[in-house]
Amino acid sequence: MIITDTHTHLYSEAFDEDRSAMIRRAIDANVSRFFIPAIDSTYTKAMLQLENDFPENIFLMMGLHPTHVKENFKKELAHVEDMLSQRKFYAVGEIGIDLYWDKSTLGIQIEAFRHQINLAKKYNLPIVIHCREAFNEIFEVLAQEKSDDLFGIFHCFTGTLEQAQQAISFNMKLGIGGVVTFKNGKIDQFINSIGLEHIVLETDAPYLAPKPYRGKRNESVYIIKVLEKLSELYGISVEEIAAITTENSKQVFGI
Template sequence: MIETHAHIYSDDYINDRTEMMDRAWAAGIEQIWMPNCDHTTIEGMMQLRDQYPDRCLPMIGLHPCYVKDDFENELQIIESWLNKDTFIAIGEIGMDLFWDKTFRAQQEEAFLCQCGLARKHNLWIDIHSRNAFQETIALIERFGDPQLHGIFHCFTGTLEEAKQAIELGFKLGIGGVATFKNGGLDQVIPFIALEDIVLETDSPYLAPVPYRGKRNEVAYIDLVAQKVADLRHTSKEHVITETSKTAKSLLSR
């Protein structure tokens, strides 16, 4: 399996990170893709990249919840890293209008700037979109580059929204919400192509049932794979094979 989105550098794992990683490998995880938040998370992320080369793969980007008036300074740091090291994607980036709309204009500008960095460096983007799906779609359309592609991480939208994202060339990151009783993804996952799905946990957040409300970890992605399989009336092995193939296609474009 490929875990396409996990904050394994988080302080939530400060006391048992090695054991958590061992559980991930034992669960059959081939790679863990690490999204960045801002300049404060880069060092820990790159240390894990160095500790687990070819298994922990870093992205670089400014998370919308970390966008403030000084976002341009953060983007300069990101570009400096892009010029001296290797990353698989620009992420996580996007729009978040759930917690605070104070910096909405800055979020929009930061997103468009980072889309530009993705195209400049021939990378895909990892999108965080919370209470802002149509706003994010509008920005992608405004950017107007058909080569822009990537993942709508932690997708929790409707079937219509899923089709919008797929039509624009994006994959859907499916995580623990798929296991929630009222998560809504039972109305989406059976009706889209498996090749448009990748698996994630968003650890340490959004743990799947039966761990909901507790700290999430990468090994729990197995529960997500099983739920996707159940909803599609297929085997977990088939889901793992196809979603891993889709994930790897992002690295090879």
């Protein structure tokens, strides 16, 4: 059984004390494919080091996270473009719009999102979308940019059934993580009406740990709890869920 974590911040400072041991725990539990989203240029060196330490397991993305779209965002976007031109990455991400922390940057967030969508098209890469309190704004940009070469993952999907169907209509898989195990997460109420071919697994570690670890540091190995919950909701084996979602990740990332 191969389990794929399509979104995990393994370079996070939260893992500085035990990073290698934490990754080994996951690999020993068959979680052997880790897709690593970018935040901004300050993390690039740590991401490259991760890849160097675990070359068979680590697959890097490049992008500018919406909460890090600040006054210097054009310089950060230049870094993203420079990195994409130099070497192989597996997605442009995580990118998108976040209106939870700061609504005043909406204009430049949209500009950065659109610019990175076009970079993804240029390099024939998927996008990995971060959306927080911004479904309408994200969907508006996707509708304007929609094309056969725009595809990817709606990371940490927490919307409604209607929003799930809309995301899928834009060639997006749904990234399902710890929220599906929460009592008030709501997506557990309808997720089994979405075909499994539209779903990938993720942790967003060190954030959003599933039950029974909620509120604690998340780890990639905890993706097993997400897998078990989906197995229960879909009524098929853990092995089948792992196989289907890993195959879906290969379709998106090309590996």
